[in-house]
Amino acid sequence: MNFWEEKSLDDMSDSEWEALCDGCARCCLIKLEDEDTGQIVTSDVHCKLMDTNDCSCTQYMDRQKLVPDCIKLTPQNVREIKWMPVTCAYRRLLEGKGLAWWHPLVSGTTETVHQAGISVKDRAVNEELVGEDEWEDHIVGWPEFDPTAEPEGDE
Numbered sequence: 001m002n003f004w005e006e007k008s009l010d011d012m013s014d015s016e017w018e019a020l021c022d023g024c025a026r027c028c029l030i031k032l033e034d035e036d037t038g039q040i041v042t043s044d045v046h047c048k049l050m051d052t053n054d055c056s057c058t059q060y061m062d063r064q065k066l067v068p069d070c071i072k073l074t075p076q077n078v079r080e081i082k083w084m085p086v087t088c089a090y091r092r093l094l095e096g097k098g099l100a101w102w103h104p105l106v107s108g109t110t111e112t113v114h115q116a117g118i119s120v121k122d123r124a125v126n127e128e129l130v131g132e133d134e135w136e137d138h139i140v141g142w143p144e145f146d147p148t149a150e151p152e153g154d155e
Contacts, residue, residue, distance in 0.1 A: 004099060009075040009090065017075070020093070022103045023110055024119040025055035026085040026143045027073075030127060032135060040083045043138040046124040054110070055119045086146045087118050100148050116147055 003016050012020070030045045046052070047067060049059050057063050063070045071081070073090060084091040089099055099106050102116035113119045123142065130138060 002105070004089075004093060004105065009078065009093060012075070019105060020089045020099075022087075022089050022099075022113045022118065023055050024085070024087065024113050025050055025124075026118070026120060027071075027088065028055075028057070029120060029124060029143055030135060031083050032139065041139045042083070042143040043135050044120075044124045044140045044142075045127050045130050045135055045138050046120060048126055048128050050120075050124075050126070052121060052124065052126070055113075055121050085143055087148075097148075102147075117145065118147070 028047045028050045030043045031040050033040050049057050049063055049067060051058050059066050064072060078090045089103055102112040102118055104110045114121050
């Protein structure tokens with residue numbers, strides 16, 4: 001049995017916790033919150049520290065010092081963060097769904113997250129190239145795409 005199938009998020013070691021990240025970088029996209037409704041939407045603008053070739057953070061260990069609003073996911077706060085992508089392994093495990101076929105721990109390669117269209121690779125723009133006043137023009141729906149979801153149709 002795999003560690004993610006036998007352990008709760010709270011019981012995982014640091015290395016197991018880190019391995020759960022599929023490397024999609026959807027959480028590195030800038031989110032906008034409507035002040036009146038509290039609704040959170042996602043833009044296609046990514047953090048300046050993201051390497052778009054492999055969707056990794058170029059300064060992972062120092063990211064919170066360099067980007068003060070970067071959130072470090074923990075077993076405690078991941079339950080409270082409402083904007084976690086539906087495809088996120090942490091969210092999927094919390095919802096009892098297990099890891100998806102594209103997850104590197106399942107597929108054995110980091111390429112499947114890109115092949116499945118889950119990652120932000122070739123789909124996002126660096127925040128240094130877009131003015132903050134333009135972020136609203138970059139709101140997109142694709143970060144909520146889940147290829148494992150049942151298609152919605154007429155019954």
